[in-house]
Amino acid sequence: xxxxxxxxxxxxxxxxxxxxxxxxxxxxxxxxxxxxxxxxxxxxxxxxxxxxxxxxxxxxxxxxxxxxxxxxxxxxxxxxxxxxxxxxxxxxxxxxxxxxxxxxxxxxxxxxxxxxxxxxxxxxxxxxxxxxxxxxxxxxxxxxxxxxxxxxxxxxxxxxxxxxxxxxxxxxxxxxxxxxxxxxxxxxxxxxxxxxxxxxxxxxxxxxxxxxxxxxxxxxxxxxxxxxxxxxxxxxxxxxxxxxxxxxxxxxxxxxxxxxxxxxxxxxxxxxxxxxxxxxxxxxxxxxxxxxxxxxxxxxxxxxxxx
Amino acid sequence: xxxxxxxxxxxxxxxxxxxxxxxxxxxxxxxxxxxxxxxxxxxxxxxxxxxxxxxxxxxxxxxxxxxxxxxxxxxxxxxxxxxxxxxxxxxxxxxxxxxxxxxxxxxxxxxxxxxxxxxxxxxxxxxxxxxxxxxxxxxxxxxxxxxxxxxxxxxxxxxxxxxxxxxxxxxxxxxxxxxxxxxxxxxxxxxxxxxxxxxxxxxxxxxxxxxxxxxxxxxxxxxxxxxxxxxxxxxxxxxxxxxxxxxxxxxxxxxxxxxxxxxxxxxxxxxxxxxx
Numbered sequence: 301x302x303x304x305x306x307x308x309x310x311x312x313x314x315x316x317x318x319x320x321x322x323x324x325x326x327x328x329x330x331x332x333x334x335x336x337x338x339x340x341x342x343x344x345x346x347x348x349x350x351x352x353x354x355x356x357x358x359x360x361x362x363x364x365x366x367x368x369x370x371x372x373x374x375x376x377x378x379x380x381x382x383x384x385x386x387x388x389x390x391x392x393x394x395x396x397x398x399x400x401x402x403x404x405x406x407x408x409x410x411x412x413x414x415x416x417x418x419x420x421x422x423x424x425x426x427x428x429x430x431x432x433x434x435x436x437x438x439x440x441x442x443x444x445x446x447x448x449x450x451x452x453x454x455x456x457x458x459x460x461x462x463x464x465x466x467x468x469x470x471x472x473x474x475x476x477x478x479x480x481x482x483x484x485x486x487x488x489x490x491x492x493x494x495x496x497x498x499x500x501x502x503x504x505x506x507x508x509x510x511x512x513x514x515x516x517x518x519x520x521x522x523x524x525x526x527x528x529x530x531x532x533x534x535x536x537x538x539x540x541x542x543x544x545x546x547x548x549x550x551x552x553x554x555x556x557x558x559x560x561x562x563x564x565x566x567x568x569x570x571x572x573x574x575x576x577x578x579x580x581x582x583x584x585x586x587x588x589x590x591x592x593x594x595x596x597x598x599x600x601x602x603x604x605x606x607x
Numbered sequence: 608x609x610x611x612x613x614x615x616x617x618x619x620x621x622x623x624x625x626x627x628x629x630x631x632x633x634x635x636x637x638x639x640x641x642x643x644x645x646x647x648x649x650x651x652x653x654x655x656x657x658x659x660x661x662x663x664x665x666x667x668x669x670x671x672x673x674x675x676x677x678x679x680x681x682x683x684x685x686x687x688x689x690x691x692x693x694x695x696x697x698x699x700x701x702x703x704x705x706x707x708x709x710x711x712x713x714x715x716x717x718x719x720x721x722x723x724x725x726x727x728x729x730x731x732x733x734x735x736x737x738x739x740x741x742x743x744x745x746x747x748x749x750x751x752x753x754x755x756x757x758x759x760x761x762x763x764x765x766x767x768x769x770x771x772x773x774x775x776x777x778x779x780x781x782x783x784x785x786x787x788x789x790x791x792x793x794x795x796x797x798x799x800x801x802x803x804x805x806x807x808x809x810x811x812x813x814x815x816x817x818x819x820x821x822x823x824x825x826x827x828x829x830x831x832x833x834x835x836x837x838x839x840x841x842x843x844x845x846x847x848x849x850x851x852x853x854x855x856x857x858x859x860x861x862x863x864x865x866x867x868x869x870x871x872x873x874x875x876x877x878x879x880x881x882x883x
Contacts (some may be wrong), residue, residue: 349738349773357765364735367671367720368743372735388762392732396714398721415761595696 303466306497307405307442310462313334314373317452319343323448324452325349325372329358335375335405355380359388359400366398371452378404378413378420379459382427383405393457393495394432402427407437407461407497408548409576412586419581420461425553427459428526432477434458435526439500441484442471447523465586467498480524482532487519491544491604492536496555497523499546499574499595506600515604525555533562537569540542542607544572544600548590551575572603608832613822619689620650622820624852624879626685626698632872634701636710640862641679643846644785644819645752649674651684651824652750656832661691664717670747671720673737675729676783677711677866684708684716692718727760729753730780734766737778737840748777748835759797764809771810774820774838778864779831780811782842783818785849787860787864806842817834818845852879 317324318340326337328350341348349365351358355376362372374381381404382389393400410419427435436451436458440445444462451458458479470485471531477483483524485500486507493503500521507517518540520532536543543563545556555575578594590596611619624646631637653659657670674683681701688698693707693716700706707716711724723729733751740747757763770778780803790796799805803813812834816823824845830842849863850856853875858876867875877883 342719346742349774351765351769354762354765354768356727356762357734357769360728360731360766361735361738361769363721364673364732365739367732367736368695368739370739370742387725388728389732391722392728395722 301460301468302490303468304441305464305466306438306441306444306462307336308437309441310403310448311339313445313448315343317449320346321371321452323369323371325370326376327351327358327362327372328357329353329376329380331376337375349453350453355384356388359385360392362400363392363398366400368540371399373401374405375403377406377418378423379406382420382423382459385424390430394430397432397456397475400457402459406464409586409589410464410548412589414585415583416580421576421581423461424525424549425557428553428558430601432529433526434524436460436479436524437497438462439497439521440470441524442465442469442473442475442590443477444475446475447479449494450477454479455537461497463498468501470501470503477523480527481528483521483523483580484518485521486517486519488516489540489579489605490516490521492518493538493546493600494520494522494533494536494543494559495546496525497548499548502546502595502597502600505597506604509597509601510604513605517604522555525558528558529561530562533559536561537566541569541584543569544603546574546595546600549575551578555607570607572607574600608658609655613825616650616654616825617821619648619654620877623650623682623689624683626689627681628853628867628872628879629877630681630684630698630701631866633699634703635680635866636642636702637866638678638786638864640849640856641754641783641785641814641868642675642682643851643853643856644849645676645783646682646851647681647819647821648752648783648845649682649686650780650825651828653690656828657750659718660693664692668745668747670751671731671733673721673733673736673749673751674712674723675728675733675751676757677729679725680712683712685695687716726754726757727762730763731766733778734770734775737770737775739778741773741775744811746778750779752781752783755782755784755793755799755802756796758782758802759800767806767809767811770840774836775840776835778840780840780842781818781849782844783846785847787849787858787863789863791803791860803844810839811838811842812839814843816843816845818847819851845847854878854883
């Protein structure tokens, strides 16, 4: 299967968006090349600001620019774009509901060999607790392009997270994505797997294995964890009842938690969550970091069978 | 810009100071000390220097004002209410439920473009505004007020560096150097050393003045206006007195965030009126 990092999808779509709308800006904090904004910078030098290694300021500058009608994308790594900038995002972007986008590469464990300092395992949960914020993680290259465009067209603050590493391309250019609306990646009747980012691919792989054993698994790409597609979760509960969530994020306050909030209030249905076990990572191969947290296709298959 | 003499501006500053202490007395909550130290610069901006339209707060070509030391918003509210950005009666609703005059400034108040109050952040936003206006080749300028204590925030210096890089000659910062912060004097809590030299080292044009002397403020703003295209951001280091104009508040740190009682409020009005 062809692979591409979602950060590349973001970078390529931004070049096109920058041509279409001269109000779209990128505010970099020195790591533009790594976050794939170099194409945009070359194509649209007048729409590019680089504030240097100063993420807090990047958020404030972007907020100020938004008050003058610009649509700034602050670009950095997910750990800095959520935590280093956290209060600035809350106070100057989310509170006044300004049209600023926080677009982050290196989501989850994907900066694997960089170690814990660069791995963002809390980002989506932290962003999810801030009022007015939209939180997204696309599942592949095409989803990254489509959701980058959707975020640019959406009028309001949004946090969108990409992978550093190449991940399988599971969609094509005709697949459509709507912010806040789950994408059904595979239909099924016996168990529902709800995932986001590259974990959707894990879900699809697990579903394929389960199919060989006569178990029909539905795979839901919940690319937007806020606003959550509550109806999609309810549908899984009503029609299937058994849900597995998978995320490259701390088990606390990410996708699994968001799904459980809906399920708990419904008073029926059962959930098994796969995610990072509330522990920091280390420098190690990506798949090893996931393994150490119990995130493997085989474990997902076993959980589905033993539900 | 409006033609107003220094004497007229002094009278307006007096009026705004009275409104500040009245608002805080009525709310029994708020920050009088810094509101009074910044009063003269805020007056000069709103009543002389800036191009704003109270009837059209979002006028595209307006100058911007960002109160980065957001806790002293009573002085900004007093200016906005006096100019007619909102009905003057609203000045009696400071910090009340449902009021646009929140404890710290927010975007729901006519005339305020962005919330402030978490120190250091408003300044970065002011830099972003100045960039946006420059991109659009607007003549509008951005005025921002920082506290000297606020300059202990690292974000201030990140933003200062950005203003230099993008040659923001449309940005004017006023540092309200009243030398006091919550836990003591700035020298005790965290010495700022020479703030003017610091800003100069960051590429800014510096103006050292008495920040409570209306004549000096007006002359400085006149000078700055003449240098609107020199590619340099401007920083006025204004030496001020915390609690300026109220006898028992001047240079008393404990009046940072405390409301006067009735007797104190009456005394404050008398002090301000008589220019004690």
